[in-house]
Amino acid sequence: MSRVLALLDEKTLHYVQAGQENVKIKCLNPEHDDSNPSCQVHIHTGAVHCFSCGFKTNIYKHFGMQTHFADQKTYAIKKKIRNILDNKPLAIPPGSVPVREEFRGLTLQTLRDHEAFESTEYPNTVLFPIRNYSNDITHLLGRYKTDNVKPKYMVEPKGRPLGMYPLKKFEAINGWAILVEGIFDYLNLKDNNLDASLCTFGCNSITEKSHEKFLMPLLATGCTKFLFMYDADKAGREGVRLAKEIMEKYYPHVQVKSFNLGDGRDPGDLNQDEIADLKEKLLAL
Numbered sequence: 001m002s003r004v005l006a007l008l009d010e011k012t013l014h015y016v017q018a019g020q021e022n023v024k025i026k027c028l029n030p031e032h033d034d035s036n037p038s039c040q041v042h043i044h045t046g047a048v049h050c051f052s053c054g055f056k057t058n059i060y061k062h063f064g065m066q067t068h069f070a071d072q073k074t075y076a077i078k079k080k081i082r083n084i085l086d087n088k089p090l091a092i093p094p095g096s097v098p099v100r101e102e103f104r105g106l107t108l109q110t111l112r113d114h115e116a117f118e119s120t121e122y123p124n125t126v127l128f129p130i131r132n133y134s135n136d137i138t139h140l141l142g143r144y145k146t147d148n149v150k151p152k153y154m155v156e157p158k159g160r161p162l163g164m165y166p167l168k169k170f171e172a173i174n175g176w177a178i179l180v181e182g183i184f185d186y187l188n189l190k191d192n193n194l195d196a197s198l199c200t201f202g203c204n205s206i207t208e209k210s211h212e213k214f215l216m217p218l219l220a221t222g223c224t225k226f227l228f229m230y231d232a233d234k235a236g237r238e239g240v241r242l243a244k245e246i247m248e249k250y251y252p253h254v255q256v257k258s259f260n261l262g263d264g265r266d267p268g269d270l271n272q273d274e275i276a277d278l279k280e281k282l283l284a285l
């Protein structure tokens with residue numbers, strides 16, 4: 001038995017299994033009157049996270065005990081090694097169900113087309129399987145339903161870099177690919193019939209190390225032009241600058257442009273008319 005579970009027993013905290021590495025208990029946040037256990041405790045690290053109120057702590061810290069750093073460190077190292085070595089495809093957790101309603105302004109159809117699902121293993125979260133070119137699932141990406149939980153996204157497994165998304169459904173428009181930062185930016189464009197976009201999961205994905213893996217397959221499908229539509233903030237601008245530099249260095253024949261939406265807007269905010277307009281512009285470029 002893990003030391004964490006032994007501690008829960010000792011404190012007579014009732015728990016139920018929640019996936020392979022977590023259990024759920026009633027929330028430890030005194031301000032949260034938790035009738036259904038919604039507070040997740042990691043059985044190796046003792047990390048506590050309530051998916052309902054966002055409360056976070058560590059079980060050892062909560063009881064004023066010294067954290068078993070040795071446990072945590074061993075676990076983190078083991079997990080990292082396992083993630084790197086174990087490239088076995090993931091599976092959608094058993095018992096998961098497809099999403100049943102619209103989420104964040106996206107139609108049910110678009111969500112279903114992207115296999116959005118919910119799982120009791122990841123409460124209060126809408127999840128997407130991320131697939132590689134062979135259609136194997138490499139990651140599960142989740143977005144918490146409530147905005148008060150930070151970070152808003154979770155990804156499994158940690159430590160395995162995300163590629164681009166989606167690789168299968170992408171179709172260049174007039175040779176153009178639109179690169180956006182977030183999965184919901186991509187989904188919003190897709191929801192409005194713009195198929196030419198890909199999400200790079202953040203603005204630092206195209207690096208000296210990763211560019212071949214990401215860009216070569218796209219170039220092979222006839223994509224010769226890249227339009228960056230990253231968030232109009234400092235990080236977004238710097239990400240575009242670095243990515244442009246790398247692309248101009250290694251792929252001098254491709255066109256790279258960036259499109260500034262301005263005013264702190266991102267592609268997830270664009271409405272139907274604006275996206276139709278953008279599509280027309282791409283066809284004319």
Ligand SMILES: [Zn+2]
Pocket residue numbers: 027028029032034039050051052053054055
């Ligand atoms: Zn709570």
